[in-house]
Amino acid sequence: MSEESGSLNPDAVGEKISAISDGSQVISAGRAIGTRVSEFVQESYCYRWLTKEPDPDIIVIDLRETYTVGPFITLLDTLIPHIEDAWNQSRVESAASRVFERLSEEVFDPLAETRGYELAISVLAPPEPPERERTVADDPEPDEDEPS
Template sequence: MSEESGSLNTTAAVGEKINAISDGSQIISAGRAISALVSEYVQESYCYRWLTKEPDPDVIVIDLRETYAFGPFITLLDQLVPHIEDAWQHSRVGAAAERVFKRLVEDVFAPLSETRGYELAAAMLAPPEPPERRNATVDDSESTEDELS
């Protein structure tokens, strides 16, 4: 027990020395000040407040197809889009755009997807696993271990 308390005291002493050194650093102080300003700016931004606000329980859903302002426009788009799509598929411009896109995918995006940067970006942008799955996975592994015993 005396060794454990001694090692904790040593760790605490090292931590205090590091804090003392970093507290006197102008670079670290400037970094902390900039970080605080950026944090305050982000938290006061409209986007941050919009993303973090609680949902309103009295939300009313309006079907824009039934409104006078947007209904006719949406109806017009519903009528025109199939004709535009058909014309695009049979046009030379559409065929050329398809070839360019296919070549771009083969020559640029496919090799790019094999780089470490792409893998890192994909890992960072992947959504977290829902809590239900994490709990179910842990529960399943525990029940399997219990059955094997």
């Protein structure tokens, strides 16, 4: 298959960016700072608490039934439909919708067709997740009824 002229090859873009960034002191310093911040965050108590495996004996609390958060949630549940109706019927909403539509047609749509946009998409796209290796702990225990 032949590539269309003007389209970007993500591998070629990555190689060009690597060639430019390899000798940059600013990028090297940024990477060092990023690595240091990442280590600091991953060693923090909050990060470990948020990312630890859940305890099988966890008790789930419905916040709607608590004395502190429950009334606030009830108030929000009561007010949000009225606020939504008022917003949908307001002049501000119709003006904001027109401004967004005009920006979308005149700014964002033409911008999405530029090479800079395509380059940004290829650079900012997340990497493919690595294949996870199965361990013995991941395998379910075989049933006695099933043949091996």
